[in-house]
Amino acid sequence: MIAIEQGAQQVAQGYAVHQIYQIYRILPEVVLTITGVLIMLIEPLLPSRASRKPLGGLAIVGTLAALIASLWQMSLPAGTAYHGEVRTDAFSVFFHVLILGIVLVTLLTAVDVFLPETENTAEFYALVVFGAVGMCLMTSAVELLLVFISLEISSISTYILAGFRRHTGKSTEAALKYFLLGSFATAFFLFGIALLFGSTGTTTFAGIAAGLPGTATPAFAVIAVAMILVGLGFKVSAAPFHVWTPDVYEGAPSPVVGLMSTAPKAAAFAVLLRIAFEVCPSLHVRWMPLIWLLAAISMTVGNLGALRQQNVKRMLAYSSIAHAGYLLVAFTALSREGIAAAIFYTAAYAVTNVGIFAVVSHYGGYEEKLLSIADYRGMARHFPVLGGALAFFLLSLIGIPFTAGFFGKFYVFSASLSAGVLWLSILGLVNSGIASFYYLRLVTAVYSQPASEAPAVRRPGWALQLALLLTVTATLVLGIFPGRTLAMARAGAATYAPSSAITGSLKAAGGVSGAPLPVTPLHAAGQ
C-alpha cells in the first residue's frame, strides 16, 4: 500500500517536473544567443555607410528581454536541468540580474561613445552579448565542464573586446597581455578540475561534495583547490595574480573596462563561492589560509599601488584589485551571513564601478584623450552632471553612508568580525582609510577651479544619461534601502550553504570560540 502511494507520488512529481521545460532553465542565455546571432546576421545586410546604432538598440532590447526572462525564472521552483548541468535558484537569478544590468549599462555607454565612423561596432555589440551568455551560464552552472566552457565563452569574448581599437598600440597590447595571462590562468583552473575529477570520479558539484571527505587521494584534492584558486584569483584580479590588471585596464577601451572590471568578476566570484562553500566545504581548513593571504595582499597591493597613479584608468584598476580583496574578506566568515555579504558586496561594487566607467568613457571619448587626473580638474564646473555622478560613485567606492559601498563594506567587515578574524578586519579598515586618499584626490580635482577652457567633450546623449540614471539609482537604492537586496543575497546563499553544515565543521575546527582557524600544514593532507 505504502509502495503504491510512493509510486503515485513519484508519478505526480515526475509530471510536475515535466511541466517545466528544461529550456526554461537557460532562457536568458537562449535569448542572448539569439540576439547575438541576429546582430551578426543583420550586420552584413546593412549598407556599409549606414549607422550601426540600431544594432546597439537591438542588443539593448535583447539584454532587457534576457533580464525579464531571468526575473521570470524566480517563479520557477529551484531545480536543475540537462542532467544536472545548470540550476536556477535565488543565487543564479541574483547574479543573472546583476550581470545583465551591467551589460545593459555597458551597451548604453558604448552606443554613446562610438563615433559614426567607428569600425566593427556591430561585432562589438554581438561580442558583449555573447560574453554575457558565458557570464550568465557561469553563475547557474553546477557541473565543472559547463563552468569551464562558460568561463571560456566569457573570456574569449573579452579578449577580443580588449583589443577592439585594433589600430592603436595600447589596445592590442592590452588584448595580448589579457589573452596570454588569461589562458595561462585557465590552464591552472583546468588542471584543478582534472585533479578534482581524479580524486572523486565525477564533475558535478554535488557528486564532488559528497565524494571529497572520503577520497582516497586527498593530496590531489588540496592541490586542485589551490589551482582553482589561482585560476579564479586571476579572473577576479586578486593579488598576487593581478599584474595584468593595470595594463589591460589602461589599454582596453573604457566601455570594455567597465564591463570586464565588473561582470566577469561577479561571475567568477559566483563560481568561487559555489566551489568554496558548495563543492569543498570539507576542505575549508586548507583553502581558508589561502583566502586570508589573497585578501590581505590584494587590499594592500591594490591600495598602495593606486596611490601613485596619475592615469585614472590605472588608478581604478588598482582600486578594483583592492575591492577584490575586501570581497575575499567576507569568505572568511564561513557562514551564510558571510556569503550574503560577499554577494551584496559584488553587487555594490559592480553598480558603482560600471557607473564610473560610463563617466570615464564619455569624458575620454572614443579616442581616450582625457585620462590623467589633471585632465579632470574643473570637470564639475564644465559638466555638472558628469562631475557630480563621478564624485558620487567615488564616494561610494570609499564607503560613505547613503551609498552602496557603505553597506557593502559594513556587511563584509561585520561578517569577518563575527567570525573572529580580527586582524583581517583591521587591515581592511586601515586599507579603506588609505583608499579614501586617492579617491578624494580625484574628487577634489573634479571640484577644483578649472585650469583652462572646457575640453572638447560632447554633451551626454540619451544613452549615457540613461546609463547614469540606472547606475546612480542602483547605488542610491543599495545605500539607503539595502534590506531587500541583502534578503535576496541571503536567499541566494541559503540555496547551497545550509548554515548548520558550515558552522558544524567550523565548530569542529575550533573557529567559533573566537580564535582564527588553525592553519594545518599542507603535508598533513596525505593522511
Next chain:
Amino acid sequence: MTVPLAYYLVLSAVLFSIGVAAFLIRRNIITVFLAIELMLNAVNLAFVTFAHQWRIVNGQIFVFFVMVVAAAEAAVGLAIIITIFRARNTLNIDQVDLMKL
C-alpha cells in the same frame, strides 16, 4: 606489461611544469602561446588517465571540449598576435611595453 597509471600522471605533471616554465622564460610570443597549448594538453593527459582509472567516460568527453576550446583560443590568440605584429613589427614580448607595469 602495462604502464602504471601513476606514470601517466607524473608525465602530465612534468609536461604541465615544462609549459609553465616555458611560459615564464621564453620571449617569443608564438613560443609563449605554444607553452599554453602544452599545458592544456598536459591537462588532457591527466583527464584521460583519470577517466581510465575510474572507468568513467566523462573525463574523455572533457578532453574533446578542451580541444575545442583550445582551437577557439588559438583562433583568437593568433589574430591578436597578428594585430600586434602589424602595430609593432615585433614578436618579442619584451618590446611590447607601451604601458609600464
